[in-house]
Amino acid sequence: MNAPAGLDLASLPDRIQSEVQRAIQRSVKGVEYFASSGPSLGSTPKDILNVRGTMNLYHYRPQTDEIYRVPVLIVMATTNRGYILDLVPGQSFIEFLLTRGYDVYMLDWSAPRPEEKKLRMEDYVLDFIPDCVRHVQQDSGETDVSVIGYCFGGVLSLLYGSIFHDGPMKNLICFTTPIDFREMKLFSNFSDRRYFDVDHLVDSIGNVPPEMILSSFEMLRPASRAASQVQLWENIWNDEYVKSYRMFDRWATDTLPLAGEYFRAITKDLMWDNKLYDGTMSVGGRAADLANIKVPILHAVAEHDHIVPYDAAKHLIPKVGSEDKEEVMLKGGHVSLVAGANAIKRLWPKLDSWLGERST
């Protein structure tokens, strides 16, 4: 009987032996997986500068002998925890910035409490961000501040920058930031105004629960969770794979609830009326036109972003009023753009070279 084309019979015993060893390793490591906790995340040394309900402002301790003049404030997305940017040593964006000589602050969010269901877009854009910028100025002794916004943190940073266009924001960097919400096709369909009664939802339950936010993200790729668990089992003998899986899985499922009124405003102003794209957005009666932004701006987008597709993000650079502006498209997805092996090789060095020369 002939071997099938391409099958190397000579290597078959080695292959079988290797697979048997892996099967044993899977059983051993599989038990370890359930018996142990995951890696400790977000452990770069930091101090709390300001806490007010859902708002947390951290300052990371500098790690170099001299730092750039302009401090950096990172504004995290309101749906997720900021430790995605500070996973573990060697895979931490924060640590990377610190070792490159930046003075780093982060505006991170904790779950809004039931009584914070009344927080509006105004509270985030006209209160929380300006308050944090003031604390950064006070703590650093510098007037200028560079802002980095990730995903919806980018939207909040844009709204802030377009309203407070006279300063003190010196540079703006956005990661995977949506502008045209109609192009977020599935989210747009989920929140179709003919069927989605956002008033009923918010009036009934107050804050939008994290399970609902997580489900809407997972529905974008409904088979991926099951497939990733199959891949985990296949690679459970590989400590590095398991460590990486646990970090990202923990972060992805650690979704935050959204304050009810804030969610109502996002749905009506952005998902339904697409006001940021149309240039009609206002917050607390103050016009938030992207054309008002004149500071240097870098927008990093991911080639395979299934949450914020390129068609939703591509309008940012044409719409801002800055002369010094750049869009960079990098390989990766919505999360791997900013964290993980891809980010270390691609985004972080690009950001460092762009921001360094604008931070003196």
Next chain:
Amino acid sequence: MADSTSDPLALWQKMIGEMEKGFNAFANQAMSSPQFSKAMNQASGATAGAQRQLSDLMEKYLLTMNLPSRAQMVGMSERLQSIEGQLNEIKALLLQMNAMSGITRDSIAATPRPPRTKRPPPASPGAQK
């Protein structure tokens, strides 16, 4: 090294990858329809309504059991929040007083901040911006 056409593990992984892509694409297409949106939102609307009714019922039940109601717990949480706020104000005031007396946060921590003198490294020849 066995090529991917003869490696059963590679074939299995490829099959899983293709199945994932195929199912995701199929589901995305199905979820793009207005009918899906309608059905999904009817279901979640009913859930939200039920959740509210359950919440009201629980409130009455807790009252009967002489246990603190949600509103009372929220009230306590608000008081705690107010205490937290006042602590933050006291902290800020102490820092201000320290600053006025010449003692800075850095000197308290005995870790002076590095000077803000860093310059970007010179671009290597031929490097693209």
